[in-house]
Amino acid sequence: MRTMPPSHPFDDDKLKEECGVFGAIGVTDAASFIALGLHALQHRGQEAGGIVTYDPEAGFHSARRFGYVRDNFTSQKVMETLPGSIGIGHVRYSTAGSKGTTAIRDVQPFFGEFAMGGAAIAHNGNITNAEALRRELIERGSIFQSSSDSECIIHLMARSLQRNIPERMKDALRRVEGAFSVVAMTRTKLIGVRDPRGVRPLVLGKVGDKGYVLSSETCALDIIGAEFVREIEPGEMVVISDNGKVTSSKPFEQQASRFCIFEHVYFSRPDSILEGRSVYETRRQIGVELAKEAPVDADLVCPVPDSGTPAAIGFAFESGIPYGMGIIRNQYMGRTFIEPSEQIRNMGVRLKLNVNRALIRDKRIILVDDSVVRGTTSRKIKDMLLDAGAAEVHFRIASPPTMWPCFYGVDTPDRDKLLAAKMSVEEMREYLGVDSLQFISLDGLYRAAGVAAGRDPKAPRYCDACFSGEYPVVPSDMIAKGFEMKTAAE
Structure with a gap:
């Protein structure tokens, strides 16, 4: 569920981070x-955040807020309400639920009281059969x-x-x-699980x-001085006791790993390590x-x-x-323009980005970006460069x-709003109004991520469904709503 506008209302041409x-x-x-x-993971979700802790004398405590971690979880007054030596937290940019409304009840972590004691969970991802499960649970009395x-x-x-x-x-x-x-917690245990x-x-x-x-991500370990131990494996559950004991199990049927390749392209911070590889080096x-x-x-x-x-480097x-830094980002836009006036909104991307005119004037510019989704922002950036005197834009x-x-777990527009779903590369080039347009190939992306042979079409190493249309898990809820999977002709 989307509970408030994104911090930068002109970022609508990007895929939004999950949680x-x-x-x-x-x-x-x-x-x-x-x-x-959570502050180190803020790039993964800026709408809201929450923390649940447990203290033997005071029990479970929870704080959930809209907005940035820095605005909500830095005051002594708030932090004193969260005692204990065990806890979990979550930052979110919603991908499921009723969008367009504001409800603190949708902010994680979620808490439940069971016969053997309380437990809280925080989830990154998306459940593709959630609506079917929800109907079943409601019919059986769940509220x-x-x-x-x-x-x-x-x-x-x-x-x-x-x-x-x-x-x-x-x-x-x-x-x-x-x-x-x-990630989940009981009174005495911290639990981590990844899907198969x-x-x-x-x-x-x-x-x-x-x-x-x-x-x-590993970048959040760095901020607290924690030692990186390892990645939780696909299909693994780790249970960590308050005495420091770590136990591991594999409770699911084993399946081929399909890690999200867009984590390498965009979602993860460049100073994180994924699958033993520097995110920055992969992008380079x-x-x-x-x-x-x-x-x-x-x-x-x-x-x-x-x-x-x-990638430009x-x-x-x-x-x-x-x-060269031909475009400069305004790092201090903050939340001033969450609900801008119509006049300011018409300034569009110029609120966030400004052209370095002296550098790009009369030059043929190669502009490198991570993706094109709707194409709206790309057109505006091209116009800014030409207005500033660029001779060509590629x-x-x-x-x-x-x-x-x-x-x-990624907030993606419907397929009919994705530019590449409606147009060929040449049609996209004409729509954007640039001198040339080229995307990296799927094989090239795999090679950059360390798969020297490129993509094996029979057994892809990554989840690349946003590019290939080959979904490793059937999105059953969406199919029930009429979503059409890729056909052989496509």
Whole structure:
């Protein structure tokens, strides 16, 4: 569910990040660790955040707020309401639920009271059979408090006959289809789970002798000085006790890993490590591959900041064309323009980006961006460059054409709003009004991510459904609503 407008209302030409999860156990003042971790994961969701902690003397405590972590979880007054050495947290940009309304009940983590004690969960991903599960649970007497698909997990746990929380969670998640990385907590345990295909990321870190953390990305470990231990494996559940003991199990049927390749392209922070690879280096290598596949005679390579910067650096290195900051991002736009006047809204992307006129005047510009979704922002940026005196504008895109929506935790427009689903590359070039337009190939993207042979069409290493239309998990809810899967002709 979308509970408030995105922080930058002119970012509608980007795929929106899913969510970020973080948990801590065995540390003094877990809430402070979690707040710092969520701050590092803020790029994964800016709508809202929440923290749940447990203290033996005070019980479970929860704080859920709209907006940024820095605005809600830095005051002493708030943090004093979250005592304890164990807790979990969540930042969100919603992908499921009733969009357009504001409800604090949709903000995670969710909490449930069971016969063996309370438990809280936070979920990154999307449940593709959530509506079918919801109907079944309501018919059997469940009363839902939110519109989030994640609440289904709590209700499934409540109906399990298992005798402890981890086993009930296994029961619940075996019913769930789609993508999930979950952090959960009881009074004495921190739990982390990834879906059998490992679509969304989750890592384990260590703090001191007995402290552990779970996080969506390694960059959140760095901010608290935690040691990276390893990634949680696809289909794995880890249970960490308050005495520092870590146990692992594989409760699901084994399936081929299909990690989301767009984590490498855009979602994860460039200072994170994914699958043992630097995200920054992968994005730089994407630029190298792009320069090999789509060379062009030009004077300057410029990124669309900040997401296009590493790829632009790689493109400039491989092509030998100078790199320059032809577009400057206003880093302090903040939330001033969440509800701008019509006059200010008409300024559009100029509120966020400004052209470095002295650098680009009379030059042939290669503009590198991570993706093209609707194409609206790309057209505006092209117009800004030409207005500032650029001689030519050539777009190079660090991902293949986005032709299909994502159903695994990414807020993607409907397919009929995706530019590449309606137009050929040449038609897109004409629509954008640029001198040339080229996307990296799917094979080139795989090579940049470390798969030297490129993409194996019979057994893809990654989930690349947004480019290929080949969904590793059937989106059953969406098919029931009329969504048409890729045909052989496509």
